[in-house]
Amino acid sequence: MAHNTLKVHPQDNVIVALTDLQAGDVVEFNGRQIGIVTNIPAKHKFAEQQLAPGQEIIMYGSLVGKAVEAIPAGGILTTGNVKHQVSGFTGKTKTIGWQAPDVSKWVDKTFLGYHREDGQVGTGNYWLVIPLVFCENRNVDTIKQAFMETLGFGHQDLYKSYVQQMVELYQAGKTEQIAQLPLSSTPSNGQHRIFENIDGIKFLTHEGGCGGIRQDSDMLCALLAGYIHNPNVAGATILSLGCQNAQVPILEERIKALNPNFSKPLIILEQQKEGTEQELLTLAIRRTFLGLVEANKQKRAPAPLSKLVIGLECGGSDGFSGISANPAVGHVSDLVVALGGKSMLSEFPELCGVEQELINRCVDDKSADRFVELMRAYESAAIASGSGFDMNPSPGNIKDGLITDAIKSAGAAKKGGTSPVVDVLDYGEYATKPGLNLLCTPGNDVESTTAMAGSGANIILFTTGLGTPTGNPIAPVIKVSSNTKLALRMPDIIDVDTGPVIAGEKTIEEMGEAMLDFIIEVASGNIQSKAQLLGQDDFIPWKRGVSL
Incomplete structure (x- = not known):
């Protein structure tokens, strides 16, 4: 790697600018000089040699596009001169071997996790409150307001106090000071937690469960079952309206398919059966609190790194x-x-x-x-x-x-x-x-x-x-x-x-x-x-x- 350029794969015909390059610059690459003909911001690519119209663009050793016009050596690749193009694919054509990395330094290492009865290990211990349909979102929000600060799970509301300071300046006739008013502190987790072994109560509101095709409701139930089954979850409270597409039996079937011996605390309440909203919420809050008491009895214990399940994401x-x-x-x-x-x-x-x-x-x-x-x-x-x-x-x-x-x-x-x-x-x-x-x-x-x-x-x-x-x-x-x-x-x-x-x-x-x-x-x-x-x-x- 040169200090300001990188060719990712030997077969590539484009080079990455690691720093801003200016037209007229000359970069040394693999023993030869390439004149930069256009300004090239860091992170962008330029042609290693002249590319003809229709010529394939190779990066990471793969086909990633084609030139739609001539691109000179040292010229930047843009949406105007390069078009998306990829290689086709079929079924399996060969087997690629793998040389596993040396992991000897981690073999005996552990992490402190929550061991579940099904053998999974969580990196956290959360209680879920979930609506089966968007009609229950408001009730879920009500439970959230009742629990979060009272149980010490709320985050300090910096911006609420910030607005209060502005109100006080306005009422005192000091509006001109607002433009220079600093934010006075940093976020914290707020109050002392009542349940020390519970990492949080999470409220998963959404806009699904009814009104769409049945497949979407079925997939929602599968997703929610996966969350309940996830080792980071200690138990859950489910609120159902009753008449929606995402029915309670569908959720229960999905959970059973994941774990026939499912044993986590699961509270399911249906508003159209419970009666008034107040009756539903009172029952949900009381039973959830008792569920938290049980979940708090679980403690972290050493687990092998084989119990890690890593999601890989970019954005x-x-x-x-x-x-x-x-x-x-x-x-x-x-x-x-x-x-x-x-x-x-x-x-x-x-x-x-x-x-x-x-x-x-x-x-x-x-x-x-x-x-x-x-x-x-x-x-x-x-x-x-x-x-x-x-x-x-x-x-x-x-x-x-x-x-x-x-x-x-x-x-x-x-x-x-x-x-x-x-x-x-x-x-x-x-x-x-x-x-x-x-x-x-x-x-x-x-x-x-x-x-x-x-x-x-x-x-x-x-x-x-x-x-x-x-x-x-x-x-x-x-x-x-x-x-x-x-x-x-x-x-x-x-x-x-x-x-x-x-x-x-x-x-x-x-x-x-x-x-x-x-x-x-x-x-x-x-x-x-x-x-x-x-x-x-x-x-x-x-x-x-x-x-x-």
Whole structure:
């Protein structure tokens, strides 16, 4: 790697600018000089040699686009001169071998987790309050207001006191002082917790459960069953209206399918049976409080790292994500898999162009064929709606160097490391096999992280190059920046900075190993991730159908 440029793969015909390059600059690369003909911001790519119209663009060793006009050596790649293009894919054509990383230094390490009767181990101990249908959201909010501050789970409301200060200045006739009024303190978890062994009560409101196609309600029940089954959950309170599509028996069947011997406390109340709203809420609050008393009896105990289930996510990606944060997270995935744990790679629209590699990494034809089936069905649905995977990059992605979906996808897939794919899961299915699992979700950050927790993730690694304030109600989300500028600009959301990889100060392997040590601390409850500290409890179920 030169200090200001990087060629990711030997077969690539484009080079990444690691720093801003100006027209007229000359960069040394592999013993030769390349004249820069246009200004190239850091994170963007330029042609190593002249590219003719129609010529294939190769990056990460994969086809990521084609030139739509001549691009001179040293010329920047843009949405105007490059068009998305990817290689086709079929079934499994070969088997890719894997050399597992050395994990001897972690074999005897443990994390402090909550051991469940079914053998799973949680990194947290949460109680859930969930509506089966949006009609119950207001009742869930009422329970939230009753419990959060009283039990010590509320976050200090800085902004409420900030507004109060402005009101006082206004009433005192000192409006001119408002423009310079500073925020006086920083967030905290507020009051002393009544239940010391409970990490939180989480309220998962949503807009589903009725009014759409039956498949969406069934999938919602599968997702909620996954959350209840997740090892980070001690028990749950479910509020049902009674007449909605997402019926209680469907949820109960989904839970039983995940665990026939399910034994967690589960409180299910139906408003149309209980009578008045007051009667429903009084019963829900009383029974939930008693459930919390039982859940508080559980304590953390040492667990092997094989009990980790790591979700792999990216959002607000930039041109550095695929060469620093994502491959570092990929190394973490390989370490966890080598230790006997599970990892989960989702966001199927962001695997466009790397399908064949993932197919060949599948351990059997059944998994490979299912991946092909899910990918083709998903892309066909996108095309039928007037869109397509090629429209995946956001304006922020494009501005920071990810100009085609194929470039974005090739970098995003690096989060999955190099280990074999042991299973392919559709949305709402639970991960049961140790190793790397592929999970069909949208590229939407929150819909994807929501799904991973529903499929059993007990911790989530989330890479970002632009800064994304995303968390999850039950799975601690560790935010990983691709560059140091972001980590310094938004320290309130970034946990780990992989910018030293870009600066040439650390290797991918060193960053991954440091990240695994950090994960152990978060999983043990010794450190709270920034998303946890900020109370970022994002939850959006994926709605695949139309409203009826």
